[in-house]
Amino acid sequence: DAGVIQSPRHEVTEMGQEVTLRCKPISGHNSLFWYRQTMMRGLELLIYFNNNVPIDDSGMPEDRFSAKMPNASFSTLKIQPSEPRDSAVYFCASRDEAEFHGELFFGEGSRLTVL
Amino acid sequence: GQQVMQIPQYQHVQEGEDFTTYCNSSTTLSNIQWYKQRPGGHPVFLIQLVKSGEVKKQKRLTFQFGEAKKNSSLHITATQTTDVGTYFCAGYPYNDYKLSFGAGTTVTVRA
Numbered sequence: 001d002a003g004v005i006q007s008p009r010h011e012v013t014e015m016g017q018e019v020t021l022r023c024k025p026i027s028g029h030n031s032l033f034w035y036r037q038t039m040m041r042g043l044e045l046l047i048y049f050n051n052n053v054p055i056d057d058s059g060m061p062e063d064r065f066s067a068k069m070p071n072a073s074f075s076t077l078k079i080q081p082s083e084p085r086d087s088a089v090y091f092c093a094s095r096d097e098a099e100f101h102g103e104l105f106f107g108e109g110s111r112l113t114v115l
Numbered sequence: 116g117q118q119v120m121q122i123p124q125y126q127h128v129q130e131g132e133d134f135t136t137y138c139n140s141s142t143t144l145s146n147i148q149w150y151k152q153r154p155g156g157h158p159v160f161l162i163q164l165v166k167s168g169e170v171k172k173q174k175r176l177t178f179q180f181g182e183a184k185k186n187s188s189l190h191i192t193a194t195q196t197t198d199v200g201t202y203f204c205a206g207y208p209y210n211d212y213k214l215s216f217g218a219g220t221t222v223t224v225r226a
Contacts, residue, residue, distance in 0.1 A: 031212070043158070043203070043216045055212070091157060101145050101207040103160040104214060 004107035006092050012113045018080040021110045023092030024073055031095040033104065034067055034077050038088045046090075049075065050097065082114045119206050121217030128194045129225050136220035138187040138204035145207045147180055147187045148214070153200040161202075196224050 005024040013019055025032050034046040047057045049069045057067070064083070069075040079086055089111050093104040118141045128134050138147065146165045150158040162171055164180035164187060171178045175198075177190040187204055201219040208215070 042218045045213065048212065050212070101214075103148060103163060104150075104158075104205075106157040106159070108157050 004092055004094050004105050006090075006107035006110050008110055009108065010111045010113075012115065013082055014115050015083055016081045017114075018078065019082045019086075019112060019114075021077040021090050021092075021112070023075045023077070023107060025075070025092070025094030026096075026105055027073065029094035029096045029105070030072065031097050032069060032075050033093045033095070034075070035091040035093060035106075036088045037091060037109075043091075046077070079112075082112075084114045087112055087114050119204060119215045119217040121204055121220060123220055124218060126220055126222045127225065128198075128222060130194060130196065132194055133190065133192045134194060134222070135188055135190045136202055136204075136222075138189075138206075138217050140185045140206050140208075140215075142208050143184050145184075145209045145211075147184075147204055147206045149178060149187075149189055150203045150205060150216075151200050152203065152219070156200075158203060191222075194222075194224055196226060198222055199224050 007022045030051050032049040036044045046059045047067045048055050052069045067077045089109045091106050091109045093106045095102050095104050120139045122137050126134050146163055148163045149161040151161050152158045162178050167184050168182045169180040175192045179188045201221045203216050203219045205214045205216045
């Protein structure tokens with residue numbers, strides 16, 4: 001299996017621009033998580049999907065952030081408009097719900113820099 | 116809410132020495148997991164502990180889960196340069212899907 005695939009790996013954009021990050025979970029995994037990692041705040045859970053349905057988006061910082069999962073093999077995290085404080089590494093992770101409280105498989109991350 | 120605290124935040128180790136990183140939860144955990152993130156990389160699962168008092172070993176790494184299932188430790192013996200990275204503990208409270216991550220211990224090794 002190819003693992004969790006994220007794109008782009010690096011994104012540099014200017015303040016005010018829209019940013020879309022993409023994730024393909026491991027096939028057969030029905031839980032998907034978006035995390036944000038910064039030096040100051042560590043790993044923060046942004047949103048959790050189960051069977052393509054958003055279960056908990058309480059970690060989404062504000063209305064500028066939105067996430068979708070139109071099908072079992074694809075999810076997006078969108079920031080519009082982007083701000084410099086959004087600069088971080090964004091990780092997508094998936095989990096097989098058949099493994100109760102199982103491990104998370106992380107993608108390689110998308111490093112976002114907002115100028 | 117449930118919190119997972121991890122200490123120390125940084126660990127500078129002489130190659131060949133041992134060190135331990137500690138993890139404490141504010142609530143009882145269903146299980147605890149450990150992940151390693153190499154510099155510039157992504158978190159990678161190392162191990163999961165489920166039973167009270169459980170001890171597991173992976174070569175030079177020894178993982179322990181406390182009797183009360185609220186704390187855990189990772190002990191590395193004879194540290195090598197390949198051990199460089201950030202080690203995260205992460206715990207699942209009972210009946211919760213959220214895996215709460217500690218802040219991590221970032222390990223650097225002096226050759």
